Amino acid sequence: MESKLIFVTGGVVSSLGKGITAAALGRLLKSRGYSVSIMKLDPYLNVDPGTMNPYQHGEVFVTDDGAETDLDIGHYERFINEELTRLNNTTSGQIYSAVIERERRGGYQGGTVQVIPHITEEIKHRITKVMKKLRPDALIVEIGGTVGDIESQPFLEAIRQLKSQCEPMQCCFIHVTLIPYLSASGELKTKPTQHSVKELQSIGIQPDVIVCRSDYPLSRSIKAKIALFCNTAEECVIENLNAGSLYEVPLMLEEKGLCTAVCKKLGLDPRTPDLTEWRAMVDRELNPETECTVAIVGKYVELHDAYLSVAEALKHGGFANRARVNLRWLGAEDLEKGSDCSGALEGVDAILVPGGFGERGIKGKIMACRYARENNIPYFGICLGMQIAVIEFAQDVLGWEDAQSTEFDFSTKHPVIDLMADQVNNLERIGGTLRLGSYTCRLEEGTLAASIYGCFETHERHRHRYEFNNEFEADFRDAGMVFSGWNPRRGLAEIIELPSHPWFVGVQFHPEFTSRPDEPNPLFASFIEAALKGKE
Numbered sequence: 001m002e003s004k005l006i007f008v009t010g011g012v013v014s015s016l017g018k019g020i021t022a023a024a025l026g027r028l029l030k031s032r033g034y035s036v037s038i039m040k041l042d043p044y045l046n047v048d049p050g051t052m053n054p055y056q057h058g059e060v061f062v063t064d065d066g067a068e069t070d071l072d073i074g075h076y077e078r079f080i081n082e083e084l085t086r087l088n089n090t091t092s093g094q095i096y097s098a099v100i101e102r103e104r105r106g107g108y109q110g111g112t113v114q115v116i117p118h119i120t121e122e123i124k125h126r127i128t129k130v131m132k133k134l135r136p137d138a139l140i141v142e143i144g145g146t147v148g149d150i151e152s153q154p155f156l157e158a159i160r161q162l163k164s165q166c167e168p169m170q171c172c173f174i175h176v177t178l179i180p181y182l183s184a185s186g187e188l189k190t191k192p193t194q195h196s197v198k199e200l201q202s203i204g205i206q207p208d209v210i211v212c213r214s215d216y217p218l219s220r221s222i223k224a225k226i227a228l229f230c231n232t233a234e235e236c237v238i239e240n241l242n243a244g245s246l247y248e249v250p251l252m253l254e255e256k257g258l259c260t261a262v263c264k265k266l267g268l269d270p271r272t273p274d275l276t277e278w279r280a281m282v283d284r285e286l287n288p289e290t291e292c293t294v295a296i297v298g299k300y301v302e303l304h305d306a307y308l309s310v311a312e313a314l315k316h317g318g319f320a321n322r323a324r325v326n327l328r329w330l331g332a333e334d335l336e337k338g339s340d341c342s343g344a345l346e347g348v349d350a351i352l353v354p355g356g357f358g359e360r361g362i363k364g365k366i367m368a369c370r371y372a373r374e375n376n377i378p379y380f381g382i383c384l385g386m387q388i389a390v391i392e393f394a395q396d397v398l399g400w401e402d403a404q405s406t407e408f409d410f411s412t413k414h415p416v417i418d419l420m421a422d423q424v425n426n427l428e429r430i431g432g433t434l435r436l437g438s439y440t441c442r443l444e445e446g447t448l449a450a451s452i453y454g455c456f457e458t459h460e461r462h463r464h465r466y467e468f469n470n471e472f473e474a475d476f477r478d479a480g481m482v483f484s485g486w487n488p489r490r491g492l493a494e495i496i497e498l499p500s501h502p503w504f505v506g507v508q509f510h511p512e513f514t515s516r517p518d519e520p521n522p523l524f525a526s527f528i529e530a531a532l533k534g535k536e
């Protein structure tokens with residue numbers, strides 16, 4: 001069977017949770033026994049989000065094969081529990097680069113290179129490549145942006161063309177819109193949805209299913225009105241209310257008949273889904289037996305999306321322990337303002353310093369790390385957070401006051417975190433040159449890390465440029481730091497821990513990217529367990 005294609009577009013406003021809708025539909029199809037892959041087409045001109053400021057874009061999600069991708073790819077992986085690849089996220093930047101590169105090689109043989117057909121051909125090529133390579137029963141394709149945006153037009157044109165080249169029941173278009181509520185008149189309004197669907201129709205796309213985000217339930221008559229004006233069946237107008245938890249969305253959409261409508265449109269047997277495990281996981285989330293508070297000390301804490309996977313993985317760690325994890329977001333620079341951070345950190349059961357780049361806030365992160373180390377509060381350092389732990393230990397325990405990462409101080413005599421030779425020339429061409437993707441990590445026998453993973457080898461994803469400087473390894477060891485994980489091929493330190501402390505772990509990789517709600521990354525499960533234990 002050729003893969004079925006499900007396109008997800010968005011209308012009216014951005015941030016409607018198109019990604020969650022796509023991911024939830026993926027889960028619903030999978031739970032019916034269909035194989036699924038999901039891809040995202042992003043209209044911006046950056047080649048990937050790797051060079052963007054988190055305030056612009058939120059977190060950069062990293063795949064196993066080392067692609068820096070949109071955070072929706074993280075939602076997809078968490079919901080469908082599949083490892084996705086660089087093929088699953090394409091941007092206008094990549095499309096245009098490929099077309100221009102081919103033009104420079106003479107690949108268009110004298111032709112004028114144009115948006116239609118050349119850019120649209122390249123877009124279609126990338127979609128069909130995923131179909132051919134992965135051969136899923138269903139490929140869900142989310143188009144970033146909002147219908148009506150200039151940037152997303154080539155993508156919409158490409159999917160219109162694709163449909164006309166497919167079998168009659170091979171494609172399904174889902175349009176996610178907003179039904180706003182006007183408090184003055186006490187009404188839900190359908191007009192913005194009507195306009196947005198008209199816009200889609202004017203470019204030749206008729207949505208088969210309309211997913212309506214709303215703060216209030218849609219009455220039968222509202223659904224009928226939307227169906228009438230938008231040219232769809234009433235059962236294809238799906239209400240999508242705000243959910244208490246993201247992981248409830250598949251269950252809510254199942255109840256509203258989303259997947260059944262999609263299966264019908266595609267001629268797929270609608271089957272009864274098996275959502276037993278998913279329901280059990282949501283039940284663990286909604287009915288916690290205990291709780292704890294974890295401080296996240298970062299520099300983009302106003303935008304929680306900047307640490308999306310970390311926050312999700314902490315939740316997953318909570319599910320594993322039947323605990324609600326309350327997050328206390330602390331701006332590292334705010335901590336620097338006081339002489340100590342005991343006030344801001346009072347009452348937290350654990351402290352996490354996530355990844356980051358650049359010097360801003362470093363001092364505050366070191367203060368938080370010191371507070372955790374000295375007060376026996378569980379500490380989890382991820383990537384930059386591990387480097388912070390190394391710097392803090394060097395400054396305070398080893399007494400090297402000038403110890404630093406050369407990312408922040410090039411002339412320190414104690415460059416405990418430093419650039420490897422293969423990275424020295426990458427500082428000028430920063431895009432895509434970090435150490436990226438999954439690498440093997442060998443775990444040392446008898447360490448906390450080995451007992452957490454329950455094995456001697458694991459694979460985790462990376463996104464960083466700097467590394468622990470092995471020149472100083474003996475000094476750290478002598479002072480009580482244990483190096484519990486190593487990259488076996490290059491001898492790079494991957495995990496550090498302090499056996500004198502109840503739970504103090506720093507990892508050079510990003511374990512949050514492999515955590516799933518129903519299969520939490522073991523480090524997060526153990527970290528939350530330690531937070532709960534410390535609380536007792």
Ligand code: GLN
Nearest residue numbers: 355356383384464465466
């Ligand atoms: N800035 C550090 C590095 O490049 C850490 C990166 C990160 O935390 N992702 O090595």
